[in-house]
Amino acid sequence: MPLNISIILSSMRHKSQGVRPAKFIFNKCKERGFNVTLIDPKEYNLPILDAMYKEYAKGTAPELLEKLHKIFSETDGFILLTGEYNHSLPPALTNLMDYFREEYFFKHAAIASYSGGPIAGMRSAVQARVFCGELGMTTQRTMFGIPNVHSAFDPEGNPADESFHPKIKRFLDELEWHANALKEARAKGLPF
Numbered sequence: 001m002p003l004n005i006s007i008i009l010s011s012m013r014h015k016s017q018g019v020r021p022a023k024f025i026f027n028k029c030k031e032r033g034f035n036v037t038l039i040d041p042k043e044y045n046l047p048i049l050d051a052m053y054k055e056y057a058k059g060t061a062p063e064l065l066e067k068l069h070k071i072f073s074e075t076d077g078f079i080l081l082t083g084e085y086n087h088s089l090p091p092a093l094t095n096l097m098d099y100f101r102e103e104y105f106f107k108h109a110a111i112a113s114y115s116g117g118p119i120a121g122m123r124s125a126v127q128a129r130v131f132c133g134e135l136g137m138t139t140q141r142t143m144f145g146i147p148n149v150h151s152a153f154d155p156e157g158n159p160a161d162e163s164f165h166p167k168i169k170r171f172l173d174e175l176e177w178h179a180n181a182l183k184e185a186r187a188k189g190l191p192f
């Protein structure tokens, strides 16, 4: 069975720069044979959290939450593709993910980040590791940072700089290893 990978974007902006690198990562995941789903907060447009998914009585959660619950429950590995807002995680990313909890437990998360300048969103990427840790996920050392995002990819997701190819390979190599290891371990049972 192929790994199920979910790529979660971070921005509600109609001009979001995350869409082009998302295409690049999505295509690279496909090349590896992953079953990959792109989650764009703009397409879900979830309100600021009132009740988590699990707080709804069975069968009464809004349709979009049911859809995300199913996707996240079946996901083996998450890729957070985060921008950086005021040295922090964009609220669209945390708000969307905050609706769920157990869906993430004992799974792996890999962090990709970008920003308009040379820092590549690294300050939010570091926070994303802490955030994913609290959600019960393992995170990996290899990140995928994209500086100067405005000019880094064309609209089809092709990189302007060839060095993105070996960088994404290492990033996805590590993701694949962890996601497979945890998938195997989850099949044997969970500690709680």
Ligand SMILES: Cc1cc2nc3c(=O)[nH]c(=O)nc-3n(C[C@H](O)[C@H](O)[C@H](O)COP(=O)(O)O)c2cc1C
Residues within 6 Å of the ligand: 010, 011, 012, 013, 015, 016, 017, 018, 083, 084, 085, 086, 087, 088, 114, 115, 116, 117, 119, 120, 121, 149
């Ligand atoms: C509210 C806001 C805060 C930002 N703060 C930072 C920042 O702290 N560091 C940084 O490098 N870029 C910052 N930027 C610039 C973003 O890196 C750049 O606009 C990026 O494209 C935002 O992601 P998005 O296009 O997916 O919304 C900020 C942009 C916005 C809209």
